[in-house]
Amino acid sequence: MTTQASKDTLQKFIFDNGAVRGEFVEISDTWKEIQSRHTYPPAVKTVLGEMVAAASLLSANLKFNGSIIMQIHGDGPVRLLVVECDADLRMRATAKLVPDAVIDNEASMPALLNLHGHGRFVITLDPADKLPGQQPYQGVVPLDGENMATVIENYMLRSEQLDTKLWLGADDNVSRGMLLQKLPRHSGKDDQVAQSSEEEDLETWNRAVMLGSTLKQEELLGTDIQTLMNRLFWEETIRVFDPVHPQFHCSCTREKVGNMLKMLGRAEVDAALDDLGQLGINCDFCGKHYDFDKVDCAQLFASDTTADAVTPASAIKH
Numbered sequence: 001m002t003t004q005a006s007k008d009t010l011q012k013f014i015f016d017n018g019a020v021r022g023e024f025v026e027i028s029d030t031w032k033e034i035q036s037r038h039t040y041p042p043a044v045k046t047v048l049g050e051m052v053a054a055a056s057l058l059s060a061n062l063k064f065n066g067s068i069i070m071q072i073h074g075d076g077p078v079r080l081l082v083v084e085c086d087a088d089l090r091m092r093a094t095a096k097l098v099p100d101a102v103i104d105n106e107a108s109m110p111a112l113l114n115l116h117g118h119g120r121f122v123i124t125l126d127p128a129d130k131l132p133g134q135q136p137y138q139g140v141v142p143l144d145g146e147n148m149a150t151v152i153e154n155y156m157l158r159s160e161q162l163d164t165k166l167w168l169g170a171d172d173n174v175s176r177g178m179l180l181q182k183l184p185r186h187s188g189k190d191d192q193v194a195q196s197s198e199e200e201d202l203e204t205w206n207r208a209v210m211l212g213s214t215l216k217q218e219e220l221l222g223t224d225i226q227t228l229m230n231r232l233f234w235e236e237t238i239r240v241f242d243p244v245h246p247q248f249h250c251s252c253t254r255e256k257v258g259n260m261l262k263m264l265g266r267a268e269v270d271a272a273l274d275d276l277g278q279l280g281i282n283c284d285f286c287g288k289h290y291d292f293d294k295v296d297c298a299q300l301f302a303s304d305t306t307a308d309a310v311t312p313a314s315a316i317k318h
């Protein structure tokens with residue numbers, strides 16, 4: 001809901017000696033806003049915060065105007081994690097837990113989301129200006145990894161054929177991440193990357209990953225971007241781009257909530273209306289409240305606009 005520029009920062013950079021790019025991100029205001037309407041157990045905060053950092057890092061590299069939506073459908077105490085980030089790094093995120101779930105403070109990502117091996121990680125790329133009938137691109141991958149960084153590295157290698165390394169961390173105050181990526185040969189003239197040989201690219205990549213691997217979790221969480229960059233890459237020749245600023249934004253509308261009700265189906269909505277008189281629905285992302293009475297619902301089912309599937313809202317509140 002913030003409209004002024006936030007302090008949250010994403011910093012892109014490239015190495016001059018080989019076709020390798022990197023990004024640092026530091027998300028504080030946006031991350032606090034995401035958490036402000038929920039009380040998540042610490043282990044859930046960590047995983048969701050890391051996913052927030054990851055979504056911004058991937059989104060900043062997309063070459064299309066649209067949103068990236070990352071969803072993890074879990075089979076453990078956490079049922080769903082959702083992070084959305086658009087081309088301007090406007091973000092929202094939420095988590096859904098099994099009611100009364102007891103979650104250990106140190107619970108790992110597999111324990112939270114992949115207890116029986118049925119967790120699924122879905123990445124949707126949703127263009128802002130879809131052509132009629134155009135569907136968003138969706139990739140579904142198993143949750144094969146001990147942590148968020150590994151799962152996304154595997155996804156990038158499989159779906160984009162890109163060598164990617166991620167370092168992610170989150171606590172109550174900040175969500176931070178670093179991405180390193182080896183750019184493909186002949187990646188096009190729009191990439192302002194080094195004109196280097198394949199050997200130089202590989203050497204630069206190996207060196208960057210080695211330097212990155214010295215980064216400790218506490219160091220990532222406790223150090224600002226500039227200091228981290230100097231500390232890790234002081235011997236490298238690096239070009240830094242203008243920073244961009246992630247911020248919180250929820251795209252919920254009355255129309256989207258109405259579509260969600262339509263997806264529930266007329267029978268279920270009518271039953272709830274008989275029970276409650278009217279339906280009150282809170283947006284899971286920003287907390288905004290929407291009321292639908294009998295007349296509103298009758299109008300919903302009388303119109304024939306199509307449903308929008310990517311906006312989960314919380315269950316009907318009693």
Ligand SMILES: [Zn+2]
Pocket residue numbers: 250251252283284285286287288
């Ligand atoms: Zn909302």
